[in-house]
Amino acid sequence: MDNSINEKESLEIIRTMIHKAQTNMSEGSIFYLIWGWAVLLAIIAQYALLEWSGTEYHWVAWPVLMSLAGIVSAIVGRKRASRQKYVTFVDNTMAFLWGGFVIFLFAILFLSPTIGWANSYLLVIGLYGLGTFVSGGVLRFRPLIIGGVISLGLCFTGILLRNSITEFTQVLILLAISIVCSYLVPGYMLRAQKNKHAS
């Protein structure tokens, strides 16, 4: 069947159909929470081991928790992708953004024996800021933009004051503030939006 239509009906069809597929941005809250909590727990573990155990393996929680978060994210992502029957431009932009984020994160990690862990962590704070700042702009979600600005500010402050940073635990505290402001708080706010829409 190939129904002919008049001009007014044409415009109505275009108006109705063009916005049918939209990115449900609150669905993405789970990833901010998974990574936010994984990073925060790793920071707490490293801080505790540095302060109270004196072991040289104070970093041990990082590979464990990051691998775990990676596996959980991959499972959740696959489930979501199989449920969603379309891909929006926003979905695509976010995939490229976070893909680039991971590649640059590995670059920092490879560079860390040369530039030192404290400097590396400061760059990671900047990277968290960049990721959430851009994704906040793409999703038009202000808490993510604010979180991104805070992390970028922390990165700059840390770099400017790097000669005054005497303890590695001070960088860990900056990293903890960054992850709470740019991942956990916006993540919970996104989730609250999702619950609000569901009720």
Place this chain on the structure above:
Amino acid sequence: MLPELDPLLHSQLRLQIVSLLVGVESAEFNFILEQTAATRGNISVQLKKLSEAGYIKVSKSFGKSYPVTTCRITEKGLKAFDQYVESISSYLDRRKD
């Protein structure tokens, strides 16, 4: 003189499909099916027509245990859609005058 409307787009289901694809990067056949409420057979026929005209690109892959047909609009399809919207708008503007 009134602008001529693209006959390929000036049909209810094909316009629905193209308008849907303009708003996304890509969409599965089942999503088009849900949103247009047309029959599978009719959608398949219209997709073929649009694909042959180069307005859309249809690709097939394999999902968990079933084949998945994915459609995306091409540059040519986008241009044709823009031209169609322009023609419709100027036609309606002239009718107002």
